[in-house]
Amino acid sequence: AQKVTQAQTEISVVEKEDVTLDCVYETRDTTYYLFWYKQPPSGELVFLIRRNSFDEQNEISGRYSWNFQKSTSSFNFTITASQVVDSAVYFCALVDTGTASKLTFGTGTRLQVTL
């Protein structure tokens, strides 16, 4: 069965600090997709990134970067020079061929960025 683990329940940082959110996944499939979503206080889930299992290249988008390592089944998310607007709950999620296309979510990491 598939599973996504986000061991960090809550992280607090001061603005401008770098922060890494961990995500470890389990799947028996060789074809799967990994996602990160952001849920700000407004409540709407906002898509951040999608990565397929055949593409292990790291991704950078502005202050955001993602490190995908199949050897450790991890898909970690780093925010560089964090800002107060980054405060949100971040969810890692998995889709594999065993689950049709439904998302299996981790429990989320609440990030609090203070001045």
Added chain:
Amino acid sequence: GAGVSQSPSNKVTEKGKDVELRCDPISGHTALYWYRQSLGQGLEFLIYFQGNSAPDKSGLPSDRFSAERTGGSVSTLTIQRTQQEDSAVYLCASSLEEWSTQYFGPGTRLTVL
């Protein structure tokens, strides 16, 4: 273009009443999903539609829950004889096709008194 929309944004109902939640997907998206978010259970999958068919209903928690999709567009999630444990935020998502990125609506917060 417009994103996924859901109505109502909030719904308060009494135990035992039926409720209907509506989802309007992004235009042209063939796949539609319902999820539920509650404090104790996190984000849970409920049902998946491809067109008007529901190939995966495995997440519906009981036979009090049903959903339909018409015209390959709007979907309605119906909860009959609501119970307090049904209180949650119900999220709808759509994707261009199966396996594509899912985009979420703002959710409907359901409170059962």
